[in-house]
Amino acid sequence: MDLSQIVQYGLSGITVGSIYAIVAIGFNIIYATTGIINFAQGEFLIVGAMTAISLSHFVPLPVAIAGAVLVTTVLGGLMELVFIRPVKNASVLRLIVITIGLSIVIREVMLHLWDETVRSMPYFTGTAVSTVTILGAGVSLQVFWVLGVSAVIVTALTLFFRYTLTGRAMRACADDRMAARLCGINDRRMVTLSFMLSAGIGALAGCVISPVTQTQYDMGAPLAIKGFTVAILGGLGNSMGAVAAGLLLGLLEALVTSQSSAYKEAVSIVVLLLILVFRPSGLFARHGISALRTA
């Protein structure tokens, strides 16, 4: 493998890796406030991308993307209001099974709305063939859009959770819901907000990656698996860990793909099993004993 190929595979690994990181952060946000793993997380990306593709036929691209993010955010909020909130004293297993059901229903509705066609957003700048040459490797302009948007999402979320009142209230809920409630925080609203936030960033990620990987109605589940693997790898609830782990998984996949593309899909599940056996609290956790073990 020469240098240009290394750059090529490396950049494509980082590109998809940054999307995995965004999916993982989506998992983290909902997990932190509710303890639920939202199996419909991958569907948010596809709903976002599909809506934007349809809207882009009528309005300029930036408006279409904004519209898609809005629609998906509302969908996330509705999901929580209609299906999660009414269930009282539910076991986490029950809530997770609900999100599994939701992911299937969303996927099937998408199948009826957008059929099985593989679609793609237009390239944000330039066309599919316009590239920048880095160290002899031709790099698509969309790669920079993906990396840039991911960086903006991560930075904005960090600032939001650290400096805004709402963000801090959400963190308080994640830490101790009862104590947060005693401080006058409307914890239920925070849970709804966490679903909306998670759906919104998912939709945005789905839009920027669509020109690179294309979009089909049933691509949500594989994305969810990879995002989940990344979330575990980075330590559940640790957003910076998710970014590092996302890039790591992306690069690992690119490395395997450069040898044989047949095993690309198996990479994440093997990583997931290994990490669950050896370091269930994630690569970057300080303490060895995991809080995830039940016994």
Place this chain on the structure above:
Amino acid sequence: MRLRMYYPVLATAVLIVLLHLVLAQTETTYYMTQITMSAYYALVVIGLCLLMGYAGQASIGHAGFFAIGGYTAAVLTTYNLNPVKDTPLVARLQSLGLTMHWQDIYGADILSFTPWAAFGAALLLTGVIALVIGASVIQLKGHYLAMATLGFGLIVYRIALGTPVLGRADGVSNVPPFHLFSDLQVNGRAAFRVQNYYIAWVVVLAAMVLALNLVHSRVGRALRSIHENEEAAHSLGVNTYRYKLAVFLLSAIFAAIGGVLLTHYNGSIGPAEAHVIKSVRYVAIVAVGGMANLWGAMVMGIFLNFLSLRGVFGSFDETIFGGILILMMLFAPQGLLRVPRLRALTGLRARRKHA
């Protein structure tokens, strides 16, 4: 007391014969084909019910185990060993009686593994895979098994779609019938319809007896204690890890048996059997039957699959199963087939305890 457990089994056996008579009277014996197929799907559901209802773990990858069973049986019984029949390995297999000669529909002579050998291989393979997945994630909280099995199911689907020997999108067809013993065979042809109706039911009832025995035994009590409160069970010396792993293994084996038998019955298997959506369907059926209700799971497993195979749900098939899953979890987490009186009683007792 112990014998009473089997009364429903006897009652079901009587109902099965009655159903046969009704179908014969109304000349609708063609329904038997879908009932037979549903029965094999119900095997998956019964195993999954043990896992979800009694061990409190969800799997969204059981279609993967079903497919591994089915594909192993299909490939081993159709892969022609004739070109390599003189190699020492194949000669050895032949002398061990693991192979058979048969003619496919075009009349070509085929030397392949016998269905029994393929059946053994399918169970072994499924067992090993289930053990690897289970051993790594089952000691963690529920959603890890769910996610790991979801990933596993996706991989099985991709492998089935991408591997030439598995027929890619077409799957494997021309799978020979499974001669069980003497004249009994798992065969989808109309002439064998009645026979197969009973074979399928015997398999399902055997699985039910096994499962009922399990939940009413020491193991079952241990499992229920795990479901109620895992830490308490653990502190009382229940080896929660080993029990959960054993149930996961058993449920995977049940799924694989269903896969093997249905593949021989249909004469083919395709990648659709491995799709995640099938796994979710099994979970939905367990939920409708009532998580910890084996009879409910079995009845619903046959009833809902039957409706689906008859095409009652049309193109909204999967949407309906997803919707059922959500509705059940929202409004009736105990399932539809719970005796309401019993629930009211336990509710009353619980309230009295709190008072």
